[in-house]
Amino acid sequence: MEGIDFAMGLNRILLWSANAGLAALCCWIAAGLLADATAELMLPPPTVSAAEAPPPPPPRTWQSRQAILDRNLFKASTTAAEPGEAIEDELAATKLPLRLLGTVAAGMAQRAWAAVEDLEQRQHLVVRVNDRLQDKAEVVRIERRRIVLRNGGRLEELALDEVEPTQGAAAAAARGPRFGRADRRANMASPGAAAERVQRLAENRFGVAREDVESVANNPAALFSQARILPKYDEGKMVGVQLNAIKPGSLFEQIGIREGDTITELNGIQITSQQDSASVLRELTSASAFHVTVTGSDGAVRQLTYEVQ
Incomplete structure (x- = not known):
């Protein structure tokens, strides 16, 4: 019995010793972790001196950015910008047998x-x-005094003839009438025929045939063949359309339009843009009378009235 009691006592001593050792180990580990955490909290944050701080990137200029775009590293397509491509002011005149009468x-x-x-x-x-x-x-662009053509991959221009207002009537008479089948009715084949269709009712008041009005509205190209019609600008602002080189016997001559006249208004529509010129053509198809404001080459303003018969 004494041997058994001795053995059991020895086992208890060993068990207590083991527990005490484990407890001491746990305390040591916990103390180490606590010390590390405390040290980290107590240390001041690291500072970087101005000498060690990396310099800010230099500002990028537009030239450097454009150089990157010009390199086109990702081969981006640029075809979308084609409609807005710059066209040179000076282009070779086309040699095609064409003549520009006017533009809108x-x-x-x-x-x-x-x-x-x-x-x-x-x-x-x-x-x-x-x-x-x-x-x-192919017609590429339409401008005020020319149209740009692409002929065989090359850009050419078809420009308006330069005719001085004082020389317009003489130049038109020297050229003689040039009529196409598509516009003979509107172009009035002879002064006699024009006189029959246009009646002078009073001073600055005329009667015109509906047939002639409809012909002009449906075939405006014929209208441009009877006179040189160009936008009139004053200090950079469009103030109307000016007529020069009026052909003898033309509709313009018969309705009282004179060389150098500027039409500034029709039926209340002020002609201050090319879009207004298109509105005037639409007005021709529906109105039964036309009230036109004209400024002569001498600056005098006239009111012309046309009754459609």
């Missing part, structure tokens, strides 16, 4: 149009952007 430019390319005479076919045509002339040249 607009902010939107789809609304612009031009009157062109085909000298081979002796026809007057109304063309817009993307139309083709003589199956060779």
Whole structure:
């Protein structure tokens, strides 16, 4: 019995010793963790001297940015910018047998149009952007005094003839009338025929045939063939359309329009933009009378009235 009691006592001593050792180990580990955490909290935050701080990146100039864009590292397509590509002011004149009669430019390319005479076919045509002339040249742009053509991959221009107002009537008479089949009715084949259709009712008051009005509205190219019609600008602002080189016997001559006159208003529509010119053509198709304000080359203002019969 004494041996058994001795053994059991020894086991208790060993068990207590083991527990005490484990407890001491746990306390030591916990104390180490607590010391590390306390030291980290008590240490001041690291500081970086001005000498060690990295300098800020230099500002990038527009030239450097454009250089990156020009390199086109990702091969981005630039075809979307093609409609707005710059076209040179000086282009070679086209050698196609064409003559520009007039233009109606607009902010939107789809609304612009031009009157062109085909000298081979002796026809007057109304063309817009993307139309083709003589199956060779494509209309690329319509401007105030020219149209730009793409002929065989090359840009060319068809510009208005430069005619001085004082020389307009003489130049028109020297050229003689050039009529195409498409516009003979509106162009009035002879002064006698024009006199029959236009009646002078009173001073600055005329009677015009509905047939002639409809012909002009449906075929504006014929209108441009009877006179040089250009926008009139004063201090950079459009104030109307000026007529020069009026052909003898033309509709303009018969309705009292004189060389150098500027039409500034029709039926209350002030012509201050190319879009207003298009509105005037639409007015021709519906109105039964026209009240036109004209400023002469001498600055005098006249009121002309036309009754559609």
